[in-house]
Amino acid sequence: MTPPTDFVAAWRRLAVKERVGLGPLVGSRTDEFAAALAAASLALPADAAITEREVNERLVAWLAGPGAMLATDHVELRRWLVDLGLVERDGYGRAYRRAALPPPACAEAVAVLAAIDAAGVAADARLELARFRAERRVRHEARRGGAR
Secondary structure, three states, X not given: OOOOOOHXXXXXXXXXXXXXXXHHHHHHOHHHHHHHHHHHHOOXXXXXXXXXXXXXHHHHHHHHOOOXXXXXXXXXXXXXXXXXXXXXXXXXXXXXXXXXXXXXXXXXXXXXXXXXXXXXXXXXXXXXXXXXXXHHHHHHHHXXXXXX
16 A cells, blocks of 8 residues: 655645656656646636636746746646646636546645645745755855865
8 A cells, every 4th residue: 555645745845846847747756746736726716617818817827936846838737737637628718617526646636735825835945945055055155264
């Protein structure tokens, strides 16, 4: 029996990365892939259909904030969400809504990330990394200065 995936930890790991493509995550980091798509789907309302324009606006904003680690645009992200069943589109492509029942491969990630402030977790992880790097830089500079 495989242990349950810690999607919060996967989301934190992913949040501090840069220029991550969705394609490479599919086969190598399935937990991070599921976390990324689950978090992106949560940028859309659960209880209402919205237009493609509204979906695009929300995904652009998400990619500029919590999803900033991804090397993709809102169009590719929207396609991944629709193709994997996290977002449903009407037959005319005019109305979109977050799927009431996410696909099994992402359902747990959606449930876990919906229960937390995923944007806040991403921001905290990035801030923690920035602090760590700043402290490391100070220690390095102190050692360099002492060696002179």
